[in-house]
Amino acid sequence: MEPADDTANGKAGRAMRSSGPRTLYDKLWDAHAVAEDDGETLLYIDLHLLHEVTSPQAFAGLAAAGRAVRRPERVLALSDHNVPTTGQAAGPAGVADAEARAQLEALVVNTRRFGIENFPMGDPRGGIVHVVGPEQGRSQPGMTIVCGDSHTSTHGAFGALAFGIGTSEVEHVLATQTIRQRKSRNMRISVEGRLAPHVHAKDLALHLLGLVGVDGATGHVIEYAGSAVRGLSMEGRMTLCNLSIEMGARAGLVAPDATTFAYLEGRAAAPAGDAWAAALARWRALPSDAAAVFDREIRVDAADVPPMVSWGTNPSQVIGIDGRIPDPAGLPNGDARDAAERALAYMALAPGQPIAGTRLDRVFIGSCTNSRIEDLRVVAGIVRGRRVAPHVRAMVVPGSGLVKRAAEAEGIDAVLRAAGFDWREPGCSMCVGMNPDRLQPGERCAATSNRNFENRQGRGGRTHLMSPALAAASAIAGCIAGPASLA
Numbered sequence: 001m002e003p004a005d006d007t008a009n010g011k012a013g014r015a016m017r018s019s020g021p022r023t024l025y026d027k028l029w030d031a032h033a034v035a036e037d038d039g040e041t042l043l044y045i046d047l048h049l050l051h052e053v054t055s056p057q058a059f060a061g062l063a064a065a066g067r068a069v070r071r072p073e074r075v076l077a078l079s080d081h082n083v084p085t086t087g088q089a090a091g092p093a094g095v096a097d098a099e100a101r102a103q104l105e106a107l108v109v110n111t112r113r114f115g116i117e118n119f120p121m122g123d124p125r126g127g128i129v130h131v132v133g134p135e136q137g138r139s140q141p142g143m144t145i146v147c148g149d150s151h152t153s154t155h156g157a158f159g160a161l162a163f164g165i166g167t168s169e170v171e172h173v174l175a176t177q178t179i180r181q182r183k184s185r186n187m188r189i190s191v192e193g194r195l196a197p198h199v200h201a202k203d204l205a206l207h208l209l210g211l212v213g214v215d216g217a218t219g220h221v222i223e224y225a226g227s228a229v230r231g232l233s234m235e236g237r238m239t240l241c242n243l244s245i246e247m248g249a250r251a252g253l254v255a256p257d258a259t260t261f262a263y264l265e266g267r268a269a270a271p272a273g274d275a276w277a278a279a280l281a282r283w284r285a286l287p288s289d290a291a292a293v294f295d296r297e298i299r300v301d302a303a304d305v306p307p308m309v310s311w312g313t314n315p316s317q318v319i320g321i322d323g324r325i326p327d328p329a330g331l332p333n334g335d336a337r338d339a340a341e342r343a344l345a346y347m348a349l350a351p352g353q354p355i356a357g358t359r360l361d362r363v364f365i366g367s368c369t370n371s372r373i374e375d376l377r378v379v380a381g382i383v384r385g386r387r388v389a390p391h392v393r394a395m396v397v398p399g400s401g402l403v404k405r406a407a408e409a410e411g412i413d414a415v416l417r418a419a420g421f422d423w424r425e426p427g428c429s430m431c432v433g434m435n436p437d438r439l440q441p442g443e444r445c446a447a448t449s450n451r452n453f454e455n456r457q458g459r460g461g462r463t464h465l466m467s468p469a470l471a472a473a474s475a476i477a478g479c480i481a482g483p484a485s486l487a
Contacts, residue, residue: 021289023186024253025221028161028286032144040180046143048173049129050077050116052107053434054148058171059110069114070177076138077111077118079104080128081434085397085424088122100435114174127400127426130154130368134238135402137267141256141283146173151368151450153244157237158264159256159286161221164245184250185295187220188288191228193302198483200378201236202370202448202467204228205243206308208300209316218248220296223288228302229254234263235374242369243450246315255287307482309355310452310465312343317452319355321470321482327351346454347462348444356480358464362445363394363475364457365468366424367431370448371399373406375468380415382472382483388420389478395422395437397429421475433458446474 022030034042055077062069069075079092082100092104104121111118119126126132130151133139141159146152148170155162165179173179189208222244224237232240237254244252254260261280264270271279306320317340319326328340328351344350349358365371365379379396388394396416398404404426407413413423430437431449439445439461448471452463464480473483 021291021293023188023288023292023294024159024223024255024286025161025184025186025251026292028142028144029183031142032161034178040182042178043144043181045146045173045177045179046074047133047138047145048075048177049133049138049145049147049149049152050075050107050111050170051081051129051147051149052079052103053081054167054170055110056103056106057167058148058174059106059114061168061171062114062174065175067175069116069174072115072117074177075116075174076133076136077107077116078126078129078132079107079121080426081428081432083121083427084436085427085429088425088427091121096436124401124405127398127403128368128371128428130238130242131371131399131403131426134158134234134263135267135400137264137270140264140270140279141260141286146179150245151242153249153252154238154242154368156241156244156251156253157234158260159253159283161251161253162241163251184221185219186223186293187217187249187296187298188223188225188294189298189300190226191224191300191302192226193228194231195228195302195305198307198469199305200467200469201232201239203308204302204305205240206310206315206318206465207305209243209246210308210318211300212247212298212316214246214314214316215248217244220249221251221253222247222249223253223255223294225255225288226300226302230257230259232259233374234259235372238372239369243315246450256283257287307467307470309470309480310463311347311349311355312340313346313452313454314339314343315450315452315465317343318465321356321480323355325349325351325353325355356482356485358480359444360392360446360464360474360479361443362430362439363388363392363471364397364430364437364445364447364449365395365421365471366397366399366429367447367449368399368428369431369450370468371397371403371426373403375448376403376407376412376416377410378468379472380412382469382486383419383421383476384415386419386476386486388475392475392478393422394420394475395424395430397424397437398426400426419476430457432456433461439463446471446480
């Protein structure tokens with residue numbers, strides 16, 4: 001957990017440790033604190049992930065100032081937002097959009113210039129940055145991890161302090177391997193019990209969003225705890241932490257345990273041999289102390305979580321699959337009523353309308369939230385022997401080249417193709433309208449991504465967030481539906 005090869009930083013961190021029992025977040029913060037000034041702390045960063053959209057300006061700033069990258073071996077670059085999900089073997093030169101092509105080419109040039117490792121388009125190790133980091137073993141317990149991307153919170157599933165940063169901060173981290181931050185408050189969400197059949201981590205995350213709201217965790221770092229969280233796979237924990245930012249949290253965390261260690265062991269960048277044993281000893285000391293006090297506690301019964309679907313234009317506007325669209329008139333305050341009325345107008349939905357049965361045009365299964373091999377196995381299990389509804393265009397986009405290879409080795413791609421799904425190459429795809437995979441105005445889409453804002457998937461597109469299980473069932477039904485409803 002201590003900043004590697006930076007003894008002074010480690011000493012500084014130890015000097016500023018919180019007194020008494022500490023949370024996981026406290027331990028991560030203390031171990032990486034370098035100095036304090038005017039209420040801010042200079043934190044050492046263990047891993048810096050880059051992509052093509054938020055890095056060009058940062059590299060330009062370094063070049064203009066004549067600065068080098070402080071620790072290039074602690075940086076990994078990937079292309080994900082702008083890449084088309086077909087024809088990637090052609091590289092950036094094959095990208096039709098001029099602005100996207102320029103950003104992709106700039107990443108290649110800049111990483112070569114500054115000595116940073118880059119998994120380029122077409123590299124089987126490439127893909128979405130928040131999928132590749134974990135699967136390569138780069139994301140490890142006890143680390144601080146940053147990226148110029150909101151959903152960096154994903155990596156908190158490993159017991160790492162991971163958060164998104166702005167472009168100017170990307171430059172600062174490249175130049176110094178540090179970042180200035182104010183410490184957040186501690187929040188714990190404990191989920192006890194077992195999730196029901198057809199209920200997955202995405203449903204839990206959306207359920208929590210409905211409870212907490214899009215700003216309910218502002219100023220906090222969330223630690224997810226309880227038997228239901230411990231029962232999640234690493235893929236499920238990543239999905240849960242991924243959506244922490246949508247609650248307003250600075251980051252989301254899950255304490256590392258045997259599940260974490262089993263996932264990491266043997267991965268390309270994971271410690272090996274004696275280093276593995278030493279790492280385990282450090283990682284086992286990370287969980288929150290039994291007597292640690294949290295600033296805010298929320299407790300949830302896993303049995304109360306149904307399959308969830310978003311109806312509005314932010315991720316907290318959600319209901320269970322058997323629910324009805326809420327009436328804005330029944331909401332407690334004017335701001336909430338106004339937001340709901342605007343959302344219903346944009347989504348072309350009516351109060352009291354059942355969400356199940358809402359006709360769909362598109363289905364998108366992918367994104368940094370739900371594009372891992374576990375997600376694709378769930379989808380294949382539901383659609384096997386069935387066909388996508390004739391009026392629906394459905395696509396599956398694996399999160400990395402290695403996920404794609406694994407799925408093809410298992411025959412998942414054949415199952416999906418036989419069902420009528422379009423099987424694509426890895427990338428962010430339709431999660432964000434920065435590449436050719438976009439909705440047309442008025443199209444309604446079931447999506448496994450993380451945001452349903454107005455115009456997010458394409459101008460005038462209407463997005464319903466849900467789990468891979470519900471998205472798969474909805475593709476077959478031609479409307480929003482759960483697996484239990486399929487004949």
